[in-house]
Amino acid sequence: MNRTKASDDAAPPGPMIEVIDLRKSFNGREVLRGVSFKVWPREMLGIIGPSGCGKSTILKHLCGLLTPDSGQIIKRSDEVGLVFQGSALLNSLTVRENLALPLRHRKLSRAEQDRIIREKLELVGLAEYIDAYPTQLSGGQQKRTGFARAIVNDPKIILYDEPTTGLDPVMSTIIEDYMIELEHKLGAASIVVTHQPSTWSRTADRVLLVFGGRVVWEGNPDEALKSDDPYMRQFAHATREGPMEAGKV
Amino acid sequence: MTNLPAARKRIDPLLLLENWFGSGVRLIGQTLILLVLTVKYILRGEIDWKEVWRQCYIIGVNSFVVVGLTAVFTGFAMSLQIARELVLFGADTAIGGVVSLALVREIGPITAGVMVAGRVGSAIAAELTTMMITEQIDALTVMRIDPVQFLVVPRYLAAMFMMPALSVYAMFIGLLAGIQIAHTAANLPPETFMDSVKQTILDRDFTVHFSKSWINATLVIMLSCAIGLHTRGGAEDVGIATTRSIVWTMTMIFVFNYIVTSLTYAPR
Ligand SMILES: Nc1ncnc2c1ncn2[C@@H]1O[C@H](COP(=O)(O)OP(=O)(O)OP(=O)(O)O)[C@@H](O)[C@H]1O
Ligand SMILES: [Mg+2]
Numbered sequence: 001m002n003r004t005k006a007s008d009d010a011a012p013p014g015p016m017i018e019v020i021d022l023r024k025s026f027n028g029r030e031v032l033r034g035v036s037f038k039v040w041p042r043e044m045l046g047i048i049g050p051s052g053c054g055k056s057t058i059l060k061h062l063c064g065l066l067t068p069d070s071g072q073i074i075k076r077s078d079e080v081g082l083v084f085q086g087s088a089l090l091n092s093l094t095v096r097e098n099l100a101l102p103l104r105h106r107k108l109s110r111a112e113q114d115r116i117i118r119e120k121l122e123l124v125g126l127a128e129y130i131d132a133y134p135t136q137l138s139g140g141q142q143k144r145t146g147f148a149r150a151i152v153n154d155p156k157i158i159l160y161d162e163p164t165t166g167l168d169p170v171m172s173t174i175i176e177d178y179m180i181e182l183e184h185k186l187g188a189a190s191i192v193v194t195h196q197p198s199t200w201s202r203t204a205d206r207v208l209l210v211f212g213g214r215v216v217w218e219g220n221p222d223e224a225l226k227s228d229d230p231y232m233r234q235f236a237h238a239t240r241e242g243p244m245e246a247g248k249v
Numbered sequence: 250m251t252n253l254p255a256a257r258k259r260i261d262p263l264l265l266l267e268n269w270f271g272s273g274v275r276l277i278g279q280t281l282i283l284l285v286l287t288v289k290y291i292l293r294g295e296i297d298w299k300e301v302w303r304q305c306y307i308i309g310v311n312s313f314v315v316v317g318l319t320a321v322f323t324g325f326a327m328s329l330q331i332a333r334e335l336v337l338f339g340a341d342t343a344i345g346g347v348v349s350l351a352l353v354r355e356i357g358p359i360t361a362g363v364m365v366a367g368r369v370g371s372a373i374a375a376e377l378t379t380m381m382i383t384e385q386i387d388a389l390t391v392m393r394i395d396p397v398q399f400l401v402v403p404r405y406l407a408a409m410f411m412m413p414a415l416s417v418y419a420m421f422i423g424l425l426a427g428i429q430i431a432h433t434a435a436n437l438p439p440e441t442f443m444d445s446v447k448q449t450i451l452d453r454d455f456t457v458h459f460s461k462s463w464i465n466a467t468l469v470i471m472l473s474c475a476i477g478l479h480t481r482g483g484a485e486d487v488g489i490a491t492t493r494s495i496v497w498t499m500t501m502i503f504v505f506n507y508i509v510t511s512l513t514y515a516p517r
Contacts, residue, residue, distance in 0.1 A: 063391045080391065088388035090380075102392045149392075 014076065016041050016157055016189030017062065022071035024057060031057055033213030034071070039189040041156075044179070046204030046221070047193045048235065050244060053210045055193040056085070059159045062191070077157055081150035085162040087142040089134040095121070095145055096130045102153045120148040124178065140171045147175070151182055158182065160192040164199045176202050197236075201225065209235055211244055276497065279475040284467065286397045287405050295398055296406065304407030311368045312361070312415055319360050320419035324426025327351060332435040341435050345442035346449030348427040353454045354514070357420030359506055361412060362465030366498035370473040373404060374494035377477025378487045386478065396478065405470045412466035413459050420458070457513050461506060468501045 015038035024032040031054040039045045047055050060066040061073060063080045081102075089098050099117045108116070121127045124144040134142055143163065150158060160179065164172040176199055183190055183203075194200050200207055201221040209217040209224075209232055217224070217232040225236050234242025290296070328348050335344050377400065380386050386396050424446070431437040473494040480490045 060387075065387050065390060082388075082391045084384050084388060086384055088384040090385050090388070091383075092376075101389070101394060105393060 015039060015074075016043075016076045017191075018072075018074040019058075019062075020072040020074070022058070022061060022073065023069045024054070024061070024066065025069055031213055035210065035213070035215055036071075037208055037215065037218075039157075039191060041189050042183060042187050043205050044183050044190045044192060044203050046200035046207040047191060047210060048195070048200055048207060049210035050235075051195075054213060055210060056161055058210075059161055059191065059193060062157070062159055075157060077155070079153055079155035079157065081153065081155035081158045083143075083146050083150045083158070083160045083163055085165065087134070087146040089142060089145055089149070091134050094131050094133055095126065095137075098134070098145065099149050099152050102149065106153075116152060120152050121145075123151075124148045140167055143167065143175070144178075147178060151186065154186050156186070156188050158186075158188050158190040160190065160194070162194055163192065164194060164196050169198075172196065172199065173202075179203050276472070276475060276479075279479055280471045283397065283401060283475045283478070284471050287401050287471070290395075290398045290402045291406065295402070297399070297403055300403035301406045301410075304403045305411055308365065308369050308407050308411040309414075311372070312365050312411070313418065315368060316361050316364045316415050316419050317422050319364055320356070320422040321426045323356055323360060324348075324352070324423035325430055327356065327423075328427040328430035329434060332431055332437075336435050341431075341437050342441055342445055344431045344435060344437055345427070345445030348431075348442075349424060349446040349450055350454070352420045352423040352427070353450055353458050354510065355506070356423055357416045358458060358461035358465060359502065360419040360423075361415035361462065362469065362502045362506075363499055365408070365412060365415065365465070366469045366473075366502060367495060369408070370469040370498045371491045371495050373470070374473040374477045375487050375491045377474060378480040378490040381478065381480055382483065382486065401470070401474045401478075404474065405466070408466035408470045409463060412469075413462040416458060416462040416465075453513070457509060461509055464505050464509065465502050468505060469498050472498045472501065 017037075017039040019038075020036050022032050022035045023030065035054075035058060037045065047058060049055055057066065059082065061068055062075070063082045089095075090101070093101075096114075096117055099120060100113060103113050103116065118127055118130065121130055124147055126141060126144055126148065129137060129141065129145075134145065137145060147163070163179065164175050167175065179190065179192065180203055182188065192200065192203055201224075204221055207217075207219060207221055207224050208215045211231055217227065217229050219227065219232075224232055227233055227236065230243050233239075234244055328344070331347050331351075332341075332344050335341060335347065377386075380400075389396050389399055428439050428442050431442050432439060476490050476494045476497070480486050
């Protein structure tokens with residue numbers, strides 16, 4: 001499995017990300033009640049669960065936007081790329097300037113910086129939009145620019161928050177293919193949060209189902225679709241009957 | 250949180266006062282912290298000069314026309330009143346002195362400050378709030394770029410350069426308006442007007458003038474950035490943040506203007 005894949009990497013064996021008993025409350029309401037998982041190099045972890053169960057909250061802890069109330073987060077790399085659900089491109093900057101932001105800390109020559117930016121834009125098929133402003137791009141183009149910006153530094157950890165939600169099926173497939181390609185090309189550990197069954201079943205090596213602030217099911221995507229665990233079955237078959245009541249997280 | 254709508258409907262004056270007071274105290278604290286962080290980056294020399302010039306241009310373009318228009322009409326109205334009274338006392342030759350005192354000490358800095366607060370401060374509050382809501386600030390943090398260094402420092406430096414320029418410009422336009430009024434309403438030659446100006450204005454008046462402009466620049470940028478960087482929520486909060494920044498910056502400009510005036514000109 002992925003563990004064997006990791007061993008042929010030059011990096012020492014061990015998880016890229018380890019989350020231990022993560023807990024978080026907002027305004028006295030406990031959203032995460034002890035979440036634990038590991039992500040290995042060259043592995044894509046899918047996190048699924050009903051809306052509002054805390055999936056984005058988990059990702060925000062992993063990139064330092066939130067601090068846990070208790071629990072531990074261990075990362076083997078500080079290079080974290082986050083693909084925001086809403087792209088989060090800086091509207092006052094061009095595509096090129098947006099992609100240059102993560103490169104600021106590396107003292108690169110202008111030419112070298114430009115070469116890297118062009119290379120990543122070509123990867124997402126947007127090289128000709130290098131001098132466009134985000135508002136001049138379509139939603140899908142913005143999402144792909146957000147992708148390119150998240151990976152411009154070749155991060156060892158890539159986090160995707162709903163990368164395909166709201167895209168047409170063809171564009172979703174294109175984005176999913178990028179994700180798989182990046183996972184292999186960069187040897188990164190990735191986490192994808194998504195509501196699209198096609199996205200997690202195609203890209204994820206392992207899937208966590210989060211409900212009630214905890215991980216209630218874990219397994220690979222094939223098992224997920226066949227599982228007779230009451231939570232996973234209800235989620236995979238989208239039925240109303242089951243342990244998850246509508247609106248409850 | 251099913252009881253939230255019911256709780257909202259009940260109007261509790263004490264709770265309203267507490268919220269109002271609490272949010273004001275919080276904003277003052279946030280503003281002071283932001284000022285300290287900004288000054289720290291400036292002292293360390295971590296400044297993006299290209300962005301500073303871009304912000305200078307934005308502040309200047311947004312403000313020169315409105316500041317000029319406000320100054321010319323304030324200058325007209327004020328000089329008319331002053332000329333009228335002084336002519337009654339036969340003190341026509343003092344018109345230039347009195348008009349210029351008012352312009353250098355009070356009207357110049359206030360006009361520039363209020364106009365920059367209205368045009369630039371509100372735009373910054375709206376821009377930063379939008380950036381918060383659309384996760385652009387979070388994106389900067391994830392990319393390990395400090396929003397204070399990236400967004401606040403260039404705006405602050407630009408305002409520190411442009412505010413004195415705008416104040417001097419307002420004073421100058423106001424003076425021209427005064428010369429015009431003195432000439433038409435009191436039949437005073439421009440030379441007499443200017444002689445009186447030169448005899449009256451001291452170096453100290455310019456120290457006060459520049460101090461007030463720098464205080465105004467600090468108030469406008471720090472308050473509107475603090476409001477922008479601490480607003481969360483949805484699109485409707487952009488409007489709320491904009492209004493809040495205008496109310497706070499304008500009020501504080503008048504308050505600090507009086508503090509400086511009373512410290513320097515109070516009769517002893
Ligand atoms: N900054 C915050 N302040 C207060 N509450 C928050 C904050 N962020 C998240 N929450 C709450 O935490 C819960 C989980 O939010 P989160 O965004 O992680 O959900 P999610 O699983 O990503 O949902 P979705 O699938 O709809 O994106 C929600 O009930 C939300 O209201
Ligand atoms: Mg989410």
